[in-house]
Amino acid sequence: MAFRFKILAAAATLAMASAPALATINVGSNPDLLFFAYDAGGTGQTYVRDLGSLSQIGPNGNTTMTFNAPSGSIFGSQITVPGSQIKWGVFALFNDTANTAATIWYTGKASLANALDPTAGVVTGQASILTGSLGGLTQLDNAANGWIFPNGEYSGPTTITNQANALTLIKNFSFNQPRLGNGVGDNMNMVSVLGDDNAQTNTVTQLDVNNALISTDTGNAQGGYWTLLDAQGDVKWTATAAAVPLPAGAVLFGPGLLAMVAAARRRKSR
Secondary structure, rough: HHHHHHHHHHHHHHHHOOOOOOOOOOOOOOOOOEEEEEOOOOOEEEEEEEEHHHHHOOOOOOOOOOEEOOOOOOOOHHHOOOOHHHEEEEEEEEHHHHOOOEEEEEEEOOOHOOOOOHHHHHHHHHHHHHHOOHHHHHHHHHHHOOOHHHEEEEEEOOOOOOOOOHHHHHHHHOOOOOOOOOOOOOEEEEEEEEEEOOEEEEEEEEEEEOOOOOOOOOOOOOOEEEOOOOOOEEEEEEOOOOOOOOHHHHHHHHHHHHHHHHHHHHHHHH
């Protein structure tokens, strides 16, 4: 049994080592957030947009941000169903090939991630599927497939092969157990799964656990969450607002002003 696990780990390592560098989508230590959507109305169109780096919302989840669809977005032409029929999610991947490890962030349930079998190299295996020579992210960044549009947008029908469509990417990012947002106004927490083939472990955490924020998935703690705001593809991350420290001059301004007022009153009373 242990020998089988070593073979799986070695295979995942070789697959990741042979993976070409992605042209646009960052899967490094500060990976890109990817917003996925597809219509559930039968047309089969899918959509992906690069929202920029994970550091915008974390890793401690201390920033609330709105990510609007860019000017001239193709979202409306690709996802034409009513807002209630839009299925969506947000994901990110750090493929740490140097250390035979990977971390996948996705909108879903921590309880599903905790059920993964760490000895089978699930996380690193999924990472290699997503970034290998025929992986979904690699193919998505391949202009020859017609996927690249201005402003970091991608689209295509579910019939596109080589895993380069949002439906298959959602499946792989969420370890075949997707939890998708159901239409406009739905909220979803974000969890991460760190996999280590050498240690044969998976570590599941939730981005921005905070009891003051609403809980959006059974099995998750209350904390930061994503919301699909409208049918134009605008999404928002809601989290703990970081306290903005006052500059030293502003801290001293209040007491100084009070002292000046007191001195003026004393002069007036003489």
